[in-house]
Amino acid sequence: MSAWFARAAATLRRILGAPDYAAYLAHHRACHPDRAPLGEREFIAERLAARYERPGSRCC
Amino acid sequence: MTRWMQALVWAVVSLVGAGAFGVLALRRGETISAAWLLTAAVCTYAVGYRFYSKILAAKVFALDPDRATTAELRADGRDFVPTNKWIVFGHHFAAIAGPGPLVGPTLAAQFGYLPGALWIIVGVVLGGAVQDMVILCSSVRRDGKSLGQMVKDEIGPVAGFTALVAVLGIMIILISVLALIVVKALAESPWGVVTVGLTIPIAMLMGVYLKYLRPGRVLEVSAIGILLLVVALYAGRYVAQHPTLATTFTLSGTTIAFALMAYSFAAAVMPVWLLLAPRDYLSAFVKIGVVVALAAGILFVLPPIQMPAVTRFVDGTGPVFAGKVFPFVFITIACGAISGFHALIASGTTPKLLANETDARMVGYGAMLTESMVATMALIAACVLTPGIYFAINSPAGIIGTTAEGAAQVIAGWGFTLSPADLTALAAQVEETSLLSRTGGAPSLAVGMAKIFADVLGGEGAMALWYHFAVMFEALFILTTLDAGTRVGRFMLQDLGKHLWAPFGRVSWYPAVLLASALFVSAWGYFLYQGVTDPLGGINSLWPLFGIANQLLATVALCLGTTVIIKMGKARYAWMTLLPMCWLVVVTMTAGWMKLFSPDPRVGFLAHADGIRAALAAGQLPPGVKDAAGAARLLFNDRLDAAVAGIFLVAVLIILIDSAREWIHVLGGRKPMQTTEMPAMRRTIPLVALLLAAPPTATAQAPTAPFDLSIRNIMRGPELYGREPQNVRFSADGQWLYFRWLAPGAAWNDELQSYRVAARAGAAPERVTDAHMDSVAPMLAEGRAWAGAPFAQRGGRVEAVVASGDLWLRTRVGTAVTLRRLTQTNATEGEPQPALDGRSLLFVRENNVYALDVTTGLTRQLTDIRSGAAPKEPEAPTPQRAALAAQQRILLEVVRDELKADSIAKAARTAAESRRLPTVWIPTAERISSVTVSPAANAVLITTYTPPQNARGSDVPDYITPDGYPRMIPGRTKVGDAQGVTKVGHLDLTTGVVTWLRLAPEGGTAGDVRVGDWSDDGARALVFVTSADFKHRWLWAVAARGGTTTLLDQLRDEAWVNGPCYGCIGWTPEGAAWFVSEESGYSHLYSVRADGTGKTALTSGAWEVLGVERSPDGVSFELVTSEPSPFTRQAYRMPMRGGPRTRLSAGDGGHAPVIHPIDRQRFATVYSTPNTPPELFLARAGDAESAMARLTTSPTAEFRSYAWKxxxxxxxxxxxxxxxxxxxxxxxxxxxxxxxxxxxxxxxxxxxxxxxxxxxxxxxxxxxxxxxxxxxxxxxxxxxxxxxxxxxxxxxxxxxxxxxxxxxxxxxxxxxxxxxxxxxxxxxxxxxxxxxxxxxxxxxxxxxxxxxxxxxxxxxxxxxxxxxxxxxxxxxxxxxxxxxxxxxxxxxxxxxxxxxxxxxxxxxxxxxxxxxxxxxxxxxxxxxxxxxxxxxxxxxxxxxxxxxxxxxxxxxxxxxxxxxxxxxxxxxxx
CATH class of the missing domain: 3.40.50.1820 (Alpha/Beta hydrolase fold, catalytic domain)
Incomplete structure (x- = not known):
């Protein structure tokens, strides 16, 4: 049940385009295990800044 | 299902759709069920998706499930994330669906439901969905590039710039018209004002919660937010029913307009986490929820459509907005049929998420069909109102007056019945003071939605709540577009403005941020204010402008799509984008022309302006205008609107002409048919998938014909076994591997090309251009680092590098690398070396040494070495001449005067010269082969080579020449001929004196000489000398101070000196020299102190050291040796002082390792076995051979089909x-x-x-x-x-x-x-x-x-x-x-x-x-x-x-x- 809920939550988050720290961590672990990942707050701040800098994330 | 069954099903779907259309078009006079409209839409969408999008997917783009997408190739866990297609679909839909598809159809309902429905349904299948999918596919294949960038790359810079300006213009108009809709919905409505106003503190509360209390808990906070929204809904009702509070919150349109401007300005400059992001989440939830609810409601109720199929207003006399059904229905409904704005999204976030190219069909085409469905539902919601009520709500006061009775009369004159009592009752039902002339579309849509929802839940008693819920829902996501749009607009403005004034572009400089935001807000704010104060309601003039702008952007996108299709060599399918493009050109041109020049003052801006001017001239005021100043403002606004429309039309023309020119050039063969599409990379199948896949792929890949083991075939050589990855280098951040290579399938005479591959397992190599290589050269060049440079960032590594003959400073902090260019010269700068002072960069330019102070930028020349004869000193006179001269001096005053003047001049000259660098003259017969400077900047070693005189080359005749005459190729000399001489001079920079070094002990003669590195402390340099008879090798240390030489090691071989790693020399950080010597019979690594004592063998045994590197941190040696057996080559690491070696590489074959620049436990290696050609692998120290990740496949499938032994x-x-x-x-x-x-x-x-x-x-x-x-x-x-x-x-x-x-x-x-x-x-x-x-x-x-x-x-x-x-x-x-x-x-x-x-x-x-x-x-x-x-x-x-x-x-x-x-x-x- 909790696994199902987590999956549904992750799906919703991605549809919203909300920063998905868990997915980032997974990617980071898989591809850059040698380096320290960003902290959750840093990651969220970086993602939000990127999102509202350019057109292309929302329409009329 | 069999083919026949499928054909039958699709035939039925098509017939049902056509039938529903027939009913919609032919039934007249009475109401008709919304079910017919829904059926027609759904069947058309299904057929369009199944058949029309299939052409795009299969024929035009040939979407390939095996082609790796940009999300995979560049996966970074942030922007580029391969994502499940349903999630991408949801994300893309949430991004494209905004207020647009709701408002447009509502307004267009004045023509009746049929024109709007036809355009929405047909337009999306042939236009909007095509555009979205084509742009998405194009962007996916171009690294997720933006629309503007693609237009610039594919069409040209003029079109690219025009598109950029057009996007900015569209955003201004879009935001102003959306703001106007909110104003119209909230004016004089305390309930609406309070509910919508409360969403701001709610969003901020969510922001604070997310930032400080529970970071990342988006869903949790959204749930709280939605609950608070319900509270806000009730709070609004409370205020509206409260006698005093109600008046406080009953605000005029202008007040709300200014409030919106202030709000957007604040949102654009505030941190995004506080307001933008949480509001975005909230609105996305509400948006999806309401769309789903509306669909469910309509399906459940299947309400009858009250509006006639076609009203009399198709003639252009409509009250909602002026203009005939053609072209204005196509302008009014943009989102839902085709919206250029979607091209920004299809080339924005979405392409970076696609996990598989083939998903582009569902995401690009499918999501747009869904949006069209939303538009159809909005149309239904508007049409469930009786025409009378619809027109009463949507007609401006200037036309129907301000009383229910008056309005009823006007509307009755149009042939629709409206009882004033019904209207008043409806207003009371939704608890609004009046519904008359609530233009903008939002209120009438809200009434329609409230009707449908109330039918399902709550009945008439709940109408008020549902109405205000709908208003809040519309306002919420309009505000979301408003604030985010303002912020994006601010960034775009800063980006454009920086070309005029650089500091304006600094996104974190508050004055620039405030100025840009203020500029952008005032731009759209002006149009908003104009709309609010317009007696005709504003929507009338602004909405068509927005429509034209949006369709202009769609034209640009379709121009790009056509260009891409033509350049892919698919010109025969170009009609798919040309068809909607031509239609849009016709529509926008006609509409724009009419808005400019139509004689009808309700349609044409200029005609309207003329009317006002005439009225003013006649001493009258136009209706609804109070004074002459207001009329003048109206006049100005008309002309401004006309200018804006004109600019948009010119922009369309520019892009169209620029594109057409490109098409003609490409199709006419005057330009190569080349796109900027990234080369196709096969998806590398993950190991797991391989294991699960049965049968193994080897059999699947085997060609049917056996390998042709004939001489003719095998002598194709590299066309079979491929090219070995060469010159493998990591980028300085360790993220990429660059190498020279050719993918399988190249011809025997193809030259190696530059490739790169992400430094991770499963990445696929991609070819890169020479321009790209130029741009990354400073990232790839080998660097030398300062030890603890004072100007280094905290924990960073600062390196001096040379790329393309210029100097750069490369700073790496963690994995982030920044570059700073230090020189840009035609001269070649080389041998960059950090100086010991911690701030200078020593380098050599045209055989002279310079020091560049990195902190101040001062470049100081340290040597003045020139080729040529030194100026001669005057010779001493003979005694006879000296005596004569003395006599002259004694006798003649004029001579004494002249000599005195001469000596003064000479003293001045000497004084001046002493301030200059002393010149070192190298005779012209000698060539300077190298100049190296000590990092202490106190000594330089100059190496010169004097070519032999009279040596004779053995030239080679070449008989096959283009001109038919044989030519001679200059050849080498033969053994025993005269040899050149190499000399090394020590130049003391403190004295300017050169001492030429003696580099052979007594009795020996130096032959080949190589100057090695300076020690870390700059005290000594190594010089590696082979005797002229090849039997001796001498290793010298030359002291920077005084240039004294110390013989560190010598080797005599009675045959000749040589061996693996011959000439591998260097310094340990402690100042001991290391070198490789074959003295034990096998080449091994030794160290010796700088005074020549304490020689120690660091390795030994019956095996060879083949390569040595000192690690960048100076802690260990990284070796390649044949320690396990003479038949293998392996990488090892060993402490600098010697001791146990750690084997890094695995397998029995041969490695050519390149260690990762940051993580020294990782390395790339070109690895091969006797029957598998060299491939590039990524590995980690200690990994088994099977754990190495292969990044290249060099041989062809043909080669691999033979079982090589x-x-x-x-x-x-x-x-x-x-x-x-x-x-x-x-x-x-x-x-x-x-x-x-x-x-x-x-x-x-x-x-x-x-x-x-x-x-x-x-x-x-x-x-x-x-x-x-x-x-x-x-x-x-x-x-x-x-x-x-x-x-x-x-x-x-x-x-x-x-x-x-x-x-x-x-x-x-x-x-x-x-x-x-x-x-x-x-x-x-x-x-x-x-x-x-x-x-x-x-x-x-x-x-x-x-x-x-x-x-x-x-x-x-x-x-x-x-x-x-x-x-x-x-x-x-x-x-x-x-x-x-x-x-x-x-x-x-x-x-x-x-x-x-x-x-x-x-x-x-x-x-x-x-x-x-x-x-x-x-x-x-x-x-x-x-x-x-x-x-x-x-x-x-x-x-x-x-x-x-x-x-x-x-x-x-x-x-x-x-x-x-x-x-x-x-x-x-x-």
């Missing part, structure tokens, strides 16, 4: 009892019986290693030996004495006698073949090239009894004709060691030839020259030899290149063996 290594007993390694190809291993004959292959160079467990550079020969073995020949390939890989004694066994120990090993091979394989000596052939050709000749000439035939390729016949460096080492000089030359040169033994001999040679061989075999041929003729032949290759150098030459040569070799030693040959028949 690993020839076993056998040990042949040498004549002296030594075991000699050899590769053996036995017919038995190929399932073939021996044919009784054998071939010995002799590798070239002498000092070369060919018996090993990695891929042989003799790749064609490897395949040829398979061919021989398949025909029954046994093949032996021996690492004879003289070969590399087995230490000093093996290497020098041929000293003074080539043709001695080495030939003995070939004889041993022959004996082994006879003893172990039963092959008669006369049936053993021998062949090889270069040294192998020489060996073949010597074997046949001197050991004929062991061989039956031979093919000597590019062979040396006379060592006295060969070069100095190679031959002089092994045989000394021909003038002093005649014995060595006589017994080593085949020319002296040609009389021994009895066996058949093939001589093959390239005529333009500049290494072993054609002259050699010409001499031999004459000698064989003079000797009367019979069974020999000669094949010449007029255009080939030493290494053959053309497959035709290779094929001819190897056909002759095979024929020679077949006709002599073969089973049917002259020697086989016996």
């Amino acid at each position: 690993v020839p076993p290594i056998v040990m042949v007993d040498g004549l002296d009892g030594v075991k000699v390694p050899a590769r053996l190809y036995e017919p038995k291993a190929f399932g073939k019986p021996s044919n009784g004959a054998a071939v010995i292959f002799v590798h070239g160079a002498g000092y070369l290693h060919n018996v090993h467990n990695w891929w042989s550079t003799y790749s064609r020969e490897f395949m040829f030996h398979h061919l021989l073995a398949e025909r029954g020949y046994t093949v032996l390939d021996i690492d004879y004495r003289g070969s590399a890989g087995y230490g000093r004694d093996w290497r020098t066994a041929i000293y003074r006698w080539m043709g001695g120990a080495d030939i003995d090993d070939q004889v041993a091979g022959s004996k082994y073949l006879t003893a172990a394989h039963g092959i008669a000596p006369e049936r053993i052939g021998i062949y090889g090239g270069s040294y192998g050709g020489f060996t073949t000749l010597m074997s046949l000439f001197t050991k004929a009894e062991y061989f039956g035939a031979g093919a000597a390729l590019r062979s040396v016949t006379d060592w006295a004709s060969y070069n100095h460096g190679y031959t002089g080492r092994i045989l000394n000089l021909p003038q002093t060691d005649t014995l060595a030359y006589r017994r080593s040169s085949p020319m002296f033994f040609a009389e021994g030839l009895v066996d058949p001999l093939l001589i093959a040679h390239g005529m333009v061989d500049t290494n072993v020259q054609f002259q050699d075999v010409v001499h031999l041929a004459q000698r064989l003729i003079e000797l009367g030899k019979v069974d020999w032949e000669m094949a010449v290759y007029p255009v080939e150098d030493h290494g053959f290149v053309r497959p035709s030459s290779w094929t001819d040569e190897y056909r002759r070799i095979l024929e020679l063996f077949d006709r002599t030693i073969g089973p049917n040959g002259s020697k086989g028949r016996r």
